Amino acid sequence: MPHGKQMTLAQMQSGQSSVVIQIQGGHGVVRRLNALGIVPGKRITKISSMLMRGPVTVEVDRVRIAIGFGMVGKIMVEVI
Secondary structure, three states: OOOOOEEEHHHOOOOOEEEEEEEOOOHHHHHHHHHOOOOOOOEEEEEEEOOOOOOEEEEEOOEEEEEOHHHHOOEEEEEO
């Protein structure tokens, strides 16, 4: 695992890439994100985010996904 700065996916800048460290949420949140391919150890890139806590677009395995702001705040990442 790279040794970069740890933060939530919501705190990342658009265009930054990171590795998912953990998902801080209940079983439902973890299961939903796992179904989208967002699991610990996976590389993820933040594409864009909307103003005022809107959805965040990320890229995982060359697929773009929009995730709600509340769920994005539960994804802990390490910037690479």
